[in-house]
Amino acid sequence: MRAPMSWLRDWAQLGDDVTVDQVAEQFTRLGLTVERIERVEPGWSGPVVVGRVLECAREPQKNGRTISWCLVDVGHHNADSAEGVDTHRGIVCGAPNVDAGQLVVVALPGAVLPGDFAISARKTYGHVSDGMICAEDELGVGTDHTGIMVLPETVDGRALVPGEDATPLLVSPDTVFDIDVTPDLSHCMSIRGLARELAGALGAPFTDPVSLTTPDPVAEGYPVRLLDAACPLFVAVTVDDLNPTAQTPAWMKRRLELAGMRSISLAVDVTNYVMLETGQPLHAYDGDRLQGSIVVRKAHDGEVLTTLDEQERTLDPDDLLITDDSGPIGVAGVMGGASAEVTETTRTIVLEAAHFDAATISRGMRRHKLPSEASKRFERGVDPGAAYSAAHRAADLLVSLGGARKRTTETVTGKVPVMPTQTIAASLAGDVLGVEVPTEQVVSILQSSGVQVDVAGDRLHLVPPTWRPDLVDPYDYVEEVGCKVGYDHIPSVVPRAPVGRGLTRSQRLRRAINTAVAGQGLVELITMPFINDRDLDRMGLPAEDPRRRVVRLANPLADTAPYLRTSLLPGLFAAISRNTSRGNDDLALYEAGSVFLAREGAPTAPSPSVDARPSDDELAQFAAALPEQPRLLAAVSCGAWTRPGWRGAGLPADWTTVVAAADAAAEAVGVTLVRRQAEVAPWHPGRCAELLVDGQVVGVAGELHPSVCQAFGLPARTAAMELDLDDLIAADPGRGVLAPLSSHPVAKEDVALVVDADVAAEEVRQALVEGGGAMVESVTLFDVYTGPQVGEGKKSLAFALRIRAADHTLKDAEAAQVRDAAVAVAVERFGAVLRD
Amino acid sequence: MSGPNTNYDPVQVAALDEAAIAEMVDQAVTAIRAADSIAGLKQARLDHLGDRSPIALANREIGALPPEARRVAGQRIGQARGRITEVFREREAEVTAAELEATLRAERLDMTLPVELHPQGAVHPVTALIDQLNDVFTAMGWEVAEGPELEGEWLNFDALNIGPDHPSRGTTDTLFVDPIDHGLVMRTHTSPVQIRALLNRDLPVYVVCPGRTYRADEYDPTHLPVFHQIEGLCVDKGITMAHLKGTLDHFARELFGDVRTRLRPHYFPFTEPSAEMDLECFVCRGESVGNPDRPCRTCRSEGWIEWGGCGVVNPRVLAAVGIDADVYSGFAFGMGIERTLMFRNGAEDMREMVEGDVRYSRTLRGGAR
Known part of the structure; x- marks a missing residue:
């Protein structure tokens, strides 16, 4: 506004x-x-004054133009004249309409007009022109350049005097x-x-522009029938004999423009002016084009209306219509139709000032995408008590400005709706605001807002004024009092919360995971969580892959990405491309966030009442209706992990980078991930491992399939990892035990085992751990060898065993026994051969 | 060489003569002190304390002395040896220290060489800020509540007194899950978490709800369609708007230092009374207002920064979750995380927060978070 x-x-x-x-x-x-x-x-500075043209001599020029040599009386400014004459100044004027006797606007030397146009005395056409007689556009007060501005002899009953400042006449x-x-x-x-x-x-006096009381229903004016409760009140006032040539006065035009509306015609401008002033939207119908009674009703199925913007609109049965015998002539409160609109020849005008239900207008406006000054007001709620007064104010303006005649007969159909009453405790406002507000102050604030207040002991009975549809609930009145008391008067008091439990274990673990993965050297990103079919195809996901259980948005931000993500990887892949295009080639990125997996046959979400807590069944239905939304952690890496440097060769950011990130995440939870060779899209079938906790797969890591790298435009051998954070956190082992440490010396045994080349090193290691028993402190792989010494299709795995007893120092023979037991299991499981 | 049992005056045996021994000691001390390396020192010891050293040779002469003279001679030799050994030890310590020092000097390295063993990792500024905010509130005894990003329409709107005709429920503002009549939306604020907290927790409830939210909004320097919020909710007996003010004041101080806050009346369906919360500009402290010579980019010379919305929980919201508004009252507030980062850390373009440039997350370090 x-x-x-x-x-x-x-x-x-x-x-x-x-x-x-x-x-x-x-x-x-x-x-x-x-x-x-x-x-x-004003867009100018310096002397711009009223002048009287005393003499005006036309002087044709060689260039074909005719200029006027004018002697202009500019009152006390005459004395400054360059030609030493004290009764006028000489000014050359090119405008055809300049004439002796006119009152004009003169910019004198020293004035600077819009566009940094400095006025000075200058020689032209054989005269010294000592100023300029101005046209509208030269002052920026209008666009007219057909001639100079001619001022009236009097303004507001006062005669203009040559020499007086013209600025207040032109711009207030x-x-x-x-x-x-x-x-x-x-x-x-x-x-x-x-x-x-x-x-x-x-604390200043206020005069209400809405001064008339709505009378009881009367049907003497234009006939109106209301067929729908969404229109409880309709006032129709008619004026005749409007002068079609009457113009909107400048002051009204100016106010409309300042208020952001364009001037259209006197009739339309008057309705807009009254709307801006009173808040009551009005509509002006051409009385000669209306056919029969005005009927307000809901639309019939399939009804159409051509609106003022010349669009044919199909109406909805929820649309509230203004109709006459010809059919719909407007969508109530939203937009008028073309058929009964006022034109430049309209002489009889029927003014509509009606009240419409806010929600109905709001829906209609949205349905037809027609936000207008009227609908914006109706959807918020218009004062029904203003309708009658506004109609008359508009009619009166048409009388005074357009020479019209107001009929003495009028129509008032329906009534001003009764406002909902409320009763509150006198202390409520103070209790809610946390600042003492004495009852007298509450009463005086509400009364000055127009509320009718009856004090009954410690209760207040309240009736809001018709212009305050927002005052309904007790707390609405609290807000009204609060605003008027001033929120700055409310003290600042920190509430004492009960003893809190801090972050939940899951929240703490997620933070620990985040810190650990970042500490591992990876950089966290937040990406947009939308994907499309092409993403899933480029990942090479088979039809039955759970990541194809997408949730589709009805109104996606972009039609090119209509699904919610089922994996964090497409977002990270896009981030790799963006980074490499910006010259960030060495990348180890991660993201933690939700993905969305549709549930087959999920029920519709319930819509319980808002007056009471939903039932347990309804709450269960909410849970069932929502898709699965697990939290995942994903990482991608490419380029170099460390660049070659003074310490030697660098390391690639390969699959080990993302596996290390997964391990760091697991370590933060206190579990160890076991890797198992796997073949899962979008990974390289030979370089992919499932990540397991307690035998359950919680994620996958490895090098991406080359065709995936190609499809997403990723560097060759980009690696990726994705794991389910919820599953990982569920494996949280809980409180650990600080077991006593053995102080006895450790025995170290190295073994090299030859196994088939496709045997997983981790499984062999597990066999050694299990075979060695309780005294095996650790088993670490330290060498992998393939070559002629072990033969085709074989590999040698070298492990270091640390063996220690809790209660005594091991003898060599005991350590050897443990080692042999460990090897025996590897031999049994994998046909491993011990190398000498 | 003299044989035993011969009655000699020890003075008569030249090698055991006091002056001779003193001369041996002098020579030894001079030699040892002259040695300036472990090797030289070793040679000096061999020369002056070894089996063939003058002192050792003189020692052999003692046997030739008459028994009564042997004691004096032995003492003389012993004292001489002791003196030489003492000097040797001293010198050995000096030379060892000097040699060590020389070795260390030779081992000097350029300690300014880069030592980065692996790349610098980083959490995203949004995550870091959320962690910080959670800490502010958990320190006050509040808890952190979370909920799904894809949410029931009732929980996101109706329960919050946002009726079916409210403009924000249109497809121009809210992202709906297909089909629309299934009643599922991408949450437009974290307020449904507040509803869940009131449905699932025992009263009183003091929770903050950080998380991701979605709007069918523009993607421009100051708007993201997917962004983060933190909301707070307190429902207890006797809660007033003064408690809201106190909580926000504390929150603002924790995050921005000693700044003033201001509540401005506003409208939200879920709070009544409602307010916008403004933060006194922590950069110019209002001094840029009406002062064109000192413009402030942070508050655009307005003196105040609009931080978030807040208010007293509308009793209609309490009714929807079955809480008696005559017994309990509460307040709620909410602010955008990205927006907070924008003015706290001078971010100029929100889009950079989700573009995924690896440099962005690395920008904020240590205390600057």
């Missing part, structure tokens, strides 16, 4: 000393956010407040409402 200061002052009698900043501050304190303050000022400095009105403050979508709030805040 754009509100010119001058218009607010019409109704709020503010003192002259009230400043723009004060007004803005009061609006802000009331919750009327001032988005912008625009100061309207004003200030426009552009206010963001929240949906609850519907009454502030008008000058009336804003002036009321401002006057209240500054």
Whole structure:
């Protein structure tokens, strides 16, 4: 809502000393956010004065033009004349309409006009031109350049005097407040409402532009029938004999423009002006084009209407219509139809001032995507008590500005709806706000907001004014009192929460995982969680892969990515491309976040009542309706892990990088991941491992399939890992045991085992661990050898065993025994051969 | 060489003569002190304390002395040996120390060489800020509540007094799961977590709800369609708007230092009274207002920064979760994480937060988080 200061002052009698900043501050304190303050000022500086053309001599020029040599009386400015004459100045004027006797606007030397156009005495066409007679566009007060501006002899009954400053005649400095009105403050979508709030805040008198009381129903004017409860009140006032050539006066045009509306015609401008002032949208019908009674009803199925924007719209049975015998002539409160619209020849006007249900208008406006100044007001709620007064104000303006005649007969169909009453404890506001507000103050605040207050002991019976549809619940009144008391008067008190338990174990572990993976040298990203079929295809996922159980959005941000992600990898792949395109080639990235997996046959989510807690069944139905949303952790790596440097050769950011990240995550939880050779998309079939905890697969890691790298444009041998954080955290071993340490010496035994080349090293290691028994402290692989010494299809795995007893120092023979037992299991399981 | 049992005056045996022994000691001390390496020192010891050293040779002469003279001679030799050994030890310590020092000097390295063993990892600034905010509230005894990002429409809207006709429920504002009539949306705020907290937890409830939220919004420097929020909810007996103010003041101080806050009346369906919470600009402290010579980029010279929305929990919300609004009351607040990062850390373009450039996450370090 754009509100010119001058218009607010019409109704709020503010003192002259009230400043723009004060007004803005009061609006802000009331919750009327001032988005912008625009100061309207003349676009010039220096002397721009009223002048009387005394003589005007036409002088044809060689170039074909005719100029006028004018002697202009500029009052006390005459003395400055360069030609020493004290009764006038000589000015050359090229405009055809200049003539002796006119009052004109003269820019004198020293003035600077818009566009940095400095005026000075200059020689031209054989004269010294000592100023300029101005056209509208030269001053920026209009666009007319067909001739100079000719001023009237009198303004507001006062005769203009040559030499007086013309600036106030041309531009009155004003200030426009552009206010963001929240949906609850519907009454502030008008000058009336804003002036009321401002006057209240500054303690200034307020005059209500809505001064007439709505009479009982009367049907003497234009016939109207209301067939739907969404229109409880319809006022129709008719004016005749409108002068079709009457123009909108400049002051009204200007106010409309300052308020952000364009001037169209007198009839339309008057309805808009009254709407801006009172908040009541009006509609003007051409009385000669209306056919039969106006009927307000819901649309029939399939009904169509051509709206003012010349669009044919199919109507919805929920649309509230204004109709006459010809059919629909407008969507109520949203947009008029073309058939009964006023034209430049309209002489009889039927003014509609009706009240419509806010929700109905809101739905209609959205359905037809027709936000208008009228629908924006109706959807918030318009004061039904203003309709009658607004209709008459518009009619009166058409009378005074357009020479029209107001009929004495009128139509008032329906009634101003009764406002809902409320009873609250007198102490409620103070109790909720946390600051003491005496009952007398509560009462006086509410009364000045127009609320009718009856005090009954410690209770207040309240009836809101018709312009406050937002005052319904007890807390609505609390807010009203709070705003007027001022939120800055509320003290600051930290509430004492009960003893808290801190982060949950899951939250702590997730933070520990995040810290560990970042500490491992990977960089966390947050990517957009949307994917498409192509992503799934490029990953090479088979049809039955659970990651194809996508959840589709009905209105995705981009049609190219209509699904919610089922894997974090596509987002990370895109991040790799973006990084490499920016020259960031060495990457180890990770993301932790939710993915979304559709559930087959999930029920529709329930929609319980909002008056009571949902039942347990309804809550269970919510749980069943939601897709699975597991939290995953994924990592990708490519390029170099370390670059070659002074310490030697570098290391690639290969599959070991992402496995190490997974291991770090598991270590943060306190579990050890076991890797098992696997073949899973999108990984390289020979370089892929499932990650297991307690025999359960929680993730997959490895090098990506070359065709996946190619499809996503990733560097060759990019590696990736994805694991289920929820599963990993579920494996949390809980509280550990600080077992006593053996202080006896360790025995070290190395063994080299020759096994088939496709035997997994980890499985051999596990066999040694199991075979060695309790005294085996650790088994570590330290060498892998393939070559002629072990033969084709074989490999040698060298392990270091650390063996220690809890209670005594091991003899060589005992250690050897443990070693042999360990090897025996590897021999049994894998046909391993011990190398010498 | 003299034989035993011959009655000699020890003075008569030249090698055991006091002056001769003193001369041996002098020579030995000079030689040892002259040695400037472990090897030289070793040679000096061999020369002056070894089997063939003058002192050793003189020692052999003692046997030739009459028994009564042997004691004096023996003492003389012993004292001389002791003196030489003492000097040797001293010198040995000096030379060893000097040699060690020389070795260490020779081992000097350029300690400014880069030592990065693996790349520098980093958590995302959004994650780091959420962790920090969670810590502020858990320190106050609050707990951290979480919930699904894909949520029931009722939990995201109806329960929060956002009725079916509310504009934010349209497809222009909210991302709906297909088909729309299944009643599932991408949560537009973390408020459904508040509803879940009120449904699932025992009263009183003091929780913050950080998390990801979705809006059918523009993707531009100051808007992301997928962003993060943190919301807070307190429902207890006797809770007032003053408690809201106190909590936000504390929160603001923890995050921005000693700044003032301001509540401005506003409208939200789920709170009544509602307010916008403004933060006094922690950079210019309002000094840029009306002062074109000192413009402030952080608050755009407005003196205040709009931080988030808040208010007293609307009793209608409590009714929807079955809480008696005559007994319990509460407050709630919420702010955007990315927006907070923008003005706290001077981020100019929100899109960089989700573009995935590896440099972005590495930008904020240590205390700057």
